[in-house]
Amino acid sequence: MSIDTVRDVVAWLKDFPTDRVTFTFHGGEPLLAGAGFYREALPLLTEGLHDLNPEFAMQTNLWRMTSEIAQILAEYHVPIGSSIDGPETITDSQRGTGYFEKTMRGYDIAKAHGLNVRFICTFTNKSVKHRQEIFDFFLKNGYTLKLHPALPSLRSENPKQWALPPEEYGELLVYLLDKSLEHIQDIDVMNINDLCRCVFTRRGTVCTYVDCMGSTFAVGPDGSIYPCYRFVGMPEWVMAHVRDRPTREALMQSESGKRMVAFSAYVDVACKDCSHIKYCRGGCPYNAIAPSGGSLDGVDPHCTAYKRIFNELNERMNKEMFEAPIMEMTPYPSKPRKSAKPGVMALMRKLVSR
Template identity: 25%
Template structure:
């Protein structure tokens, strides 16, 4: 952990936890070439005792919060997901459940189970088969796209809508409009979330390449416009998460000084062995290790106070202070900033560009800014 004075910073952190990420396994049936978590290189599953202590810790500090199941591939430890869901119900906790999956293991039976759990689903898909298969191959080397589409169809048969998450590499960015078209064709996709490639984990190994700024600006804007065209022609409206967030902020005149709960002390990610980090994207980085949830004296606020995350606001960040739109983005993802610059207290240029593209899309659509 970072060293430094704790006492003056603990008071800055919120006691309430709003997001608990449980990395229920390190195992994965895919070998995504950029995986920041290096999914599949560890076979360890989270135990019930670790999961229970994490839920109890959050519940003791929060009247309501969200639990996100992640990994690896969380469906490889579906029994634990079900056990946590049952525990939440038995304690009558005000908790929303969300699960991020690669979708390949969603059989009709699994889809029915997920529906019974009432869990919101995010499915990872980077584009058309020739793109997604190269970026997100099966552990044995084959393509994963057809299995993902079967999984999505099984979810659709149960009436389950999903959000897609796509990682923006040079290759996937070039095919974003085709991803929008595929999402509209599938019929049960309500939106797409775009995640810029981060050079962490396997992503540090230099393959694949991140998108060039011109390509990023051109293709993200084209994808948002294509979604609008499909909706005007009578198809489903595929929403982009950050565009919708900006529209909401502008309509409600909401300012955003922080990017995420990791910078306000309101989130924690717990690995299978009980190790705690500010968010899943920091997991495994010794600089952001906060302790173990199984330790009786563990304190999230105290541990976070020894990191550079408290006080990360747009008023103090280099690259944000002079930006007229700083209160709309909150300074961008701290994990992405760290991956690109080695620091969390300065803006990541790629992140800035992507958010300016989103803002241009909102201006074009609403004429509000």
């Protein structure tokens, strides 16, 4: 992306009806833009959109991290998301020889400059068989774990080669719930934290489980606007161009915007009998409609997994609350029984106390 396009973004968002904005730099590989780009882009966005309290994040493989870039990113408090899929052998078997080593080299530079780095771990139908080894790797190294389930690839001749079936994804989430409770003080599994918040507050707290349409946009390298970063590079999903400074209404009136809104209306009908609809909202629209070019053939294919973990969390929360000891009104109140291992409510207390 050129600096002129960054200027267009500033001009476009200046009068956008919102009071805050978060920019996530994605790729391709965002570090390829080099230190010079960030030295110009970050102040332009920060100062030009001062009223929107801009925050930043970056998703990178870290291979091109240098001290110079790390210093600039640290100045603007840019948290980093990167990808490793567990120990070196598992990561390299999924991403190619040398991947792990190059990422960890960049990780060391980022950490030396005080950057906050979190790893996304993609579980495939192959790596899920090593789930304990993968979890132990994250635990032992003190890394926060964010799980990403491999989806059928839209750009491969063998789309299901790595895809994690929804049933296995659901079981993996329950496994990670148990593991994160077992090690409640030692590790954060982001997905489990988010899912607990969703069920406890009865509303979606991350994009997958809210109506994201109209609140998330992505700008491609040429200034084209898309409904989210996952659509970037798919011409049929372009909504407008930043240089035209479209309003939110105009974006949602584009063909692409209309397809996103139609998905929300479709969920109201397709998921109407599901007890989780309020905090699931049919899952991710990209997962649901991008493979079919926008046709409304179903909700997020991970529905089975979502139901599995939402049911599990609801059951556990109800049980823990229902079975919680009642304090007796006597001079010697009975003491609450100590649970053998922390439950879901203990995890919620941990999250709330932050």
